Amino acid sequence: DQQVKQNSPSLSVQEGRISILNCDYTNSMFDYFLWYKKYPAEGPTFLISISSIKDKNEDGRFTVFLNKSAKHLSLHIVPSQPGDSAVYFCAFGNEKLTFGTGTRLTIIP
Amino acid sequence: DTAVSQTPKYLVTQMGNDKSIKCEQNLGHDTMYWYKQDSKKFLKIMFSYNNKELIINETVPNRFSPKSPDKAHLNLHINSLELGDSAVYFCASSPTQRGNTGELFFGEGSRLTVL
Numbered sequence: 001d002q003q004v005k006q007n008s009p010s011l012s013v014q015e016g017r018i019s020i021l022n023c024d025y026t027n028s029m030f031d032y033f034l035w036y037k038k039y040p041a042e043g044p045t046f047l048i049s050i051s052s053i054k055d056k057n058e059d060g061r062f063t064v065f066l067n068k069s070a071k072h073l074s075l076h077i078v079p080s081q082p083g084d085s086a087v088y089f090c091a092f093g094n095e096k097l098t099f100g101t102g103t104r105l106t107i108i109p
Numbered sequence: 110d111t112a113v114s115q116t117p118k119y120l121v122t123q124m125g126n127d128k129s130i131k132c133e134q135n136l137g138h139d140t141m142y143w144y145k146q147d148s149k150k151f152l153k154i155m156f157s158y159n160n161k162e163l164i165i166n167e168t169v170p171n172r173f174s175p176k177s178p179d180k181a182h183l184n185l186h187i188n189s190l191e192l193g194d195s196a197v198y199f200c201a202s203s204p205t206q207r208g209n210t211g212e213l214f215f216g217e218g219s220r221l222t223v224l
Contacts, residue, residue, distance in 0.1 A: 043113070043217050043218055044213075045215065096165055
């Protein structure tokens with residue numbers, strides 16, 4: 001019963017261009033939607049979140065979009081930088097977080 | 110200063126053994142968690158403790174026993190290890206159980222390999 005799906009296991013983007021990571025969910029009862037970033041041999045670190053009552057949240061180069069009717073979450077990174085190369089997990093939850101399987105983003109210099 | 114620290118970082122052991130992973134957070138958070146990342150890269154919650162009290166237990170075999178001696182520590186003990194227990198185990202903490210944004214602070218992970 002996979003409630004959260006990241007259908008692209010990997011994505012390569014040229015440095016300076018926009019990276020778009022996508023996530024689909026099935027459960028509509030979540031209060032918060034989050035993106036985490038993970039480097040090899042490290043734990044996930046929080047990147048950005050959005051409340052279920054909003055449809056957009058922006059923090060510097062990172063913008064998260066929430067489309068509740070489509071049950072779709074996306075993360076836009078612009079401009080993409082080499083340091084953005086990592087695995088990105090979407091996560092949803094209230095008292096506990098349910099994570100997607102991750103998308104490996106590679107920024108090509 | 111590491112906010113959430115886990116030991117050991119790597120653990121290789123034989124089937125049937127018992128092992129423990131320790132976790133400590135110095136963030137003053139009330140809630141701590143154990144997550145498991147399996148070979149398919151799913152990050153799944155196992156347990157959650159709030160102020161030393163078990164809050165979430167996600168259908169984990171009773172060979173897994175968490176222990177929280179105080180709110181800054183959450184240890185994971187695993188009895189009779191099986192091959193399928195091989196995974197990366199992440200400890201995490203958050204400020205409160207309810208009403209927060211869901212942001213978790215993760216440790217670096219403990220990679221357990223069962224031979």
